[in-house]
Amino acid sequence: VPGSQADGGQSAAKTEKIRIEYWHPNAETQGGQTVEKLVNDFNAQSETVEVVARFNPDMYKGLLQNLQAEVATGKSPAVVQVGWAFLDYFSNNFDYTPPQEIIDTYFPEDKNFIKDNFLPNILDLAKNKENIQVGIPYSLSTPVLYINRDILREAGLDENGPKTWEELVAFANTIKEKTGKYGFYMQEPADNWATQALLESNGARMMTDGKASFASEEGIQAYEAYADMVVKTKSALHISWGEGVQSFIDGNVGMLFTTIAQRANVQKGAAFDVAAINAPSWQGKPKRLPAGGCFLAITAQTEEEKKAAWEFERYLYSIESIAEWTKGTGYVPPRKDVATAENGLKQFLEENKMMAAATTQMDGVVSWTSFPGDAGLQAEQVLLDTRDQILGGKVSARDGLVAAQEKINQLLSQ
Amino acid sequence: MKIRCTAELKWHVMLGLFVALSLFPIVFAISSSFKDLNEAYQHAFGLIPRNPTLGNYMQVFTRLPFLQITGNTFFIAASVTLFKTITAIFAAYAFVYFDFKYKNILYFVLISTIFIPFTVTMIPNYLTISKLGFSDKLLGVILPQLSDATGIFLIRQAMRTIPPSLIEVAKLEKTGHFKTLKDIVVPLVKPAVISSAILFFINAWNEYVWPVLILKSKEKFTLPLALQLFISAEGGTDFTIAMAVSVMTMIIPLTLYIIFQKYIINTFASSGIKG
């Protein structure tokens, strides 16, 4: 199979392996160990490539920040893990090579690797506005609902939890009334991921034709339902993400709406009957759940490095590696077959029932909207500020969303 | 005597409360580091772990080259402290005991840099360090931290409270600037020198934003970076392990302080130049 180029590569590797950097944000609590294991295993079996993994604290934002600085010096790692939220910004500003290009040039044998192993809707997640496949999805997450069955029972509620947002509101209020505890907490990180799930599942769209459109009636209505829990009935908590999760884990909150990536954390800490269920939908409407997680992009600068980068990626995307990765992180595998394969996650998923909450709602996955252009991140921030305003009771959901939408569209049009 | 005692008692009660409050977080951290995660969540307030475990520490040690990391941190903190303290002493001395052109302007310019937010210097410094070839090197962490005028500021302030006649005595003896510094000025401003050194050490020890940018490989990590490994917004923070790392982060500065505490406090107490 190997062509002349591969030969050249191999003879070079005899003398020394080519070193490439792989940047990731995975803390020890979130797959850091797995990264290390995968990289070590890869290095052990590869004769040509030596991968050096670099941890970047502060998640994808932190990683991008470091990447920014690195690129400014004229250097670049070969493979970077990019959060979905930064897809647009990344593809607009950084120099990357779509993986298929590399495959086509150097690895004809892998020609169909991507097509064969990934569902089109999953691959679409990593396409930018110009429809270029920026990278390959590496991990997927969706929001799920964690429930404290002890509290539900105490409040006389169905211990299997709510199916719809309407039910969820009722549940939350009941919990508040019956137990005095908070009924519900929805994650409040520095992004609008969960908000998107809430609004879009009700039929709203974050963006339509390149313009913000979340302040539609559906959007407003969904947000109002949520805001009412916080502001009016006080059955939902408005607090920072860390505190909210902590409060759920130590049994002060009945339901927690957050990413499946928190599964291990919740499972380890909770001392009550805890379960994860599918994200609720709005009565009679289809769910739309933004994909969390990340894709791998190749930012290698030299041809040598690009080749090495693909070799490494190909290793990471193998069934065994992806299985390993999923076990270590709690993400949903992006690749076909992994869930069912014996050498994949079959056994793992049987043992970890909570994972099912995420794996069984993949049909509802949509891409995570990131506002386009230079002002995109700023627009995102506007929506975040609006969240605080609405949940803080300063403005109504309607006024807040309408104003935010207007402001964002103004920003985007600049 | 009685009147004084009760008056003092009032102070002691207030101070005691204050001390207890300010020490609570430290005790809390230590206690949490010996709990398992479950207990940490369910019995946050129990200061004595019910099932004390070394598990958190073992995890840290198995997952990270911890001694190496501690060594790196110490090396960085010690180098930064030494360099900054010594250069600050010299600069402060020059600003107090010499007359030269633009002295005040120069001082003002140097001191103004205290006000430069680190965000201003971060990226350009990163470029400089990379160009110098110091990224992922301890030296790269050290260098930019050296430009800090706080020591000059504090030590100069202290030097200005030395009665001039003492320096005059030295002048008459033709003591020479180095000796005057070493034998007279530095001993008299020892509290300021020590406070700067402490500040430098603690800050360099805990410096986080900058090493994050510079250091890539785990063997080069510093303790605050190691701590980050156990904190994740998305995956949740492994609280008890984070506390174990935190405790280990504190341990060296705390030990150093406890060892030198008597000396430091004595220096401060006996600083009465005119006493």
Place this chain on the structure above:
Amino acid sequence: MKEIVFENVCKHYGKNLVVNHLNLTIRAGERLILLGPSGCGKSTTLRIISGLENISSGKLYMGGKCVNDVPSGDRNIAMVFQNYALFPHMTVEENITYGLKVHKVPKGDIEERLKSALQMLRLEGLEKRKPKELSGGQRQRVALARAVVKRSDFFLLDEPLSNLDAQLRGHARKELVKIHEMYRQTFVYVTHDQVEAMTIGDRVALMNKGVLQMVDTPDNVYNRPANVFTAKFIGAPAANVLDADYWENGLIVGKQKLLLPEMWIEQVKKSRSNEFAFGIRPEHIQLSKAPIANAFKGRVKYIENYGNRFGIYFEIEGNEIIAMADENDLSANDTVYFQPDFAKIHLFDRSTTNSIGYPKELIG
């Protein structure tokens, strides 16, 4: 070699003229006493010599060369500061030997000088104390010891004994003179103690408000004061000075007249003035209860007992006058007669306040 020459030296602090056109030559190896009222510029003068204070104008020569631009360290000076300026962080011993150590004086030598200084100033046993554990007088002695161990060409002392008791002061004074006799440094010594001034000084320089008043031997300063200020300043209690007009061979004070002897009449005539200030020291006044010829008549106001002597305050024509006596049989309100010893009187021109000089018979 070790001469110090002030040439028109002025020193300002802001608008304050603290040393005013000082012209003074301090001879090599002499002991010059600097005297003057508090705040007159004595310490400043010492500080100028030591180079710790810049001169505002004029020139200072030391050992023959202008030292305006020579740093203090190169002037080879030992100095005792009025406020001691001890190093608070060093022990007595360290304070004393610090300068020697800096100059790498051999260890044995240091030891020896230290020992003799400690002995001379009775500081034995305090070697290991820090200044703040010393009494005021002990601190002053340490400051003195620190200067003493240094064998330098110039020795400047700013009231080095002011906080010592009489016995210790007497002792230290003698030792200082001994040291000086041995090393012959040029000594400049500020003191308020007249006995010190008289016993230590080869010459005395008297300043007032930054202006040099007189420089001469202690004897002359005392016995032939150049002006009223000098006469009044030197001697305790101060010399009595009363306004007196010359009229027909005599001095008129108020309504009383005292005939002058021939030698003084001549002197007065030379001066071409008639308005004088008449000076007489308390110890040169003999009082008599019984009336005597050619004497002033006064009334005793009060009497002070100084232990070994008495101060008798009496009044003549509205002037308060004091006389010293070893014995006393007077009491307040007694009438007394006072005839001055004409060999011991002083006459000053009232407008310039300068002495009109002394009859050549007295100068001899």
Place this chain on the structure above:
Amino acid sequence: MKEIVFENVCKHYGKNLVVNHLNLTIRAGERLILLGPSGCGKSTTLRIISGLENISSGKLYMGGKCVNDVPSGDRNIAMVFQNYALFPHMTVEENITYGLKVHKVPKGDIEERLKSALQMLRLEGLEKRKPKELSGGQRQRVALARAVVKRSDFFLLDEPLSNLDAQLRGHARKELVKIHEMYRQTFVYVTHDQVEAMTIGDRVALMNKGVLQMVDTPDNVYNRPANVFTAKFIGAPAANVLDADYWENGLIVGKQKLLLPEMWIEQVKKSRSNEFAFGIRPEHIQLSKAPIANAFKGRVKYIENYGNRFGIYFEIEGNEIIAMADENDLSANDTVYFQPDFAKIHLFDRSTTNSIGYPKELIG
């Protein structure tokens, strides 16, 4: 009311016993002078009265009540510190009036006291200066002024005039006495100046190494010293004290003998000792070039000129003796004869060094 009583007061610094079982009553409104060699514990004693120093043992009463536990601020004391302790950041004026302002003394009153203090201490024109812009003597005067403006029951002064010239010192001394006469505070005054001690003091307390030696009127301290230390310490130059054995109605010094008058023989006999220390003050010695009967014979060593008097040092049987004289016709190596004025001699028991007392004829 304003009496101060020390009852067995001790003060240690570490192992150092600085005040040793002090028993002393300072009478209300009296002026007590505290005298003693440098480092003997004078300042410490003042600081004990002021409450700035804790007592190691014993009790201190002020105004009749034990003040061991009364904080300094409540003792109503004005104090002049030996090292001034001026507030360096305040001007002269602020330094002086600070205490008054804190106590909300009416403005006009403050103004007035300030003015009179400035005048009394000749500090006019320096009101706006900071201490570091003052000369040593000026600083001392500010410290004194600060204490003077305070009208308190107790007035403690620690060498308040040591850095002033004789004239100013004389003036200040008189003013202090005036103030005291006006307000009758209890005055405790530390000084090294004998004249000050004698003129200001109602009584003098003499300390040595923390032990009280004698408390009495200046006259008695001078003329009837209770022990050798007192005799030698009071008076400058110091009293001469030589070992003398009693033998057959006379005192033997070396190989010479001096017959004692009857009154002394009686006194000597009462003391039941034969070994004495014989004391005589320099000013009580009359020297004669010509031989006289019943006199010691000595040899002049050297002569010091004090301006108005002479100190004549001579030797008798290996003892150096000094005599004071107003006039001098002696020179070194002259042989002199010295007969003491027997009314002015002192005899001390050589083993206890205490005075054997004085013949009743002298005390009269």
Place this chain on the structure above:
Amino acid sequence: MLDFRTKEKIIAYLFILPSFTVFSLFMFWPLLRTIYLSFFSWNMIKPTKTFVGFDNYAALFKDPLTYKVMGNTLAYILILLIVNCVAPYILSFILSAVIKRGKEFYKSVIFLPSVISLVVGSILYLWILNPISGPLAIIAKMLGITLPIWSKTEGLVIVVLSIITSWKIFGYNFIVILAGVSGVSSEVIEAAKLDHVPLHRIFLDIVLPMSSATGIYVFVMTIVQGLQYVFTPIKVITQGGPDNGSSNAIYNAYQEAFVLYRTGTASAFAIVTMGLFVLLLILEFKFVERGVYYEN
């Protein structure tokens, strides 16, 4: 032969040289670059920078957020000054002049929290102060009090973040001030005590002015370092929220630069911030320094 005054000058420059070298490289140079960048619209990596003149500045002054952030900054400064400058000053005075026993203990214990990093502190306090389930909340619950959700309450969030920061700064400032306060000659304090000057007046009239050289240092450092220190809890706990209610000048510049990637705006903001601070320093030199007591 150089004359000695010239030689002295050369020595002076040599003494400053090491500091000056690192400052030039790592302070002045970046500063110049930042000033330069503040005139561009750029995101740090795009190959082209667009020159916009003073637009970034103009936009800043128009943006209400700027004023909000500056207002917050001021609030932080005020709280930090009270807690970390005034309070430790009073405490050091109490320890050096009022209390007789246990001084050593307090001195050493109060300093302890200073050695801890604020990242650690922030994580700790996030737990301890969790208004729903932290230890403090548990106690409050026992007392029947519901804690406000401070991290989402404007105003309160600034107070709490300041307290967290103060927890770290206090001890250090305390020992620095203590050094200054113990430097005041005891005789001078005694002189005042004799006058029966009440303690608070001794403090205000004597101790404070005489230790003001140190005081000024702590004052300036509380402002400057305090704001830089607060950055960490803001970043870890609130990310500037709620609705920028806890953002300060430093965090805002950071957010502009590294969250929103608006390098030009961030630079302009940083420069304006620095300008304000330097203005403060000039004022300090002009007015406060006058009251400061120095021996030389």
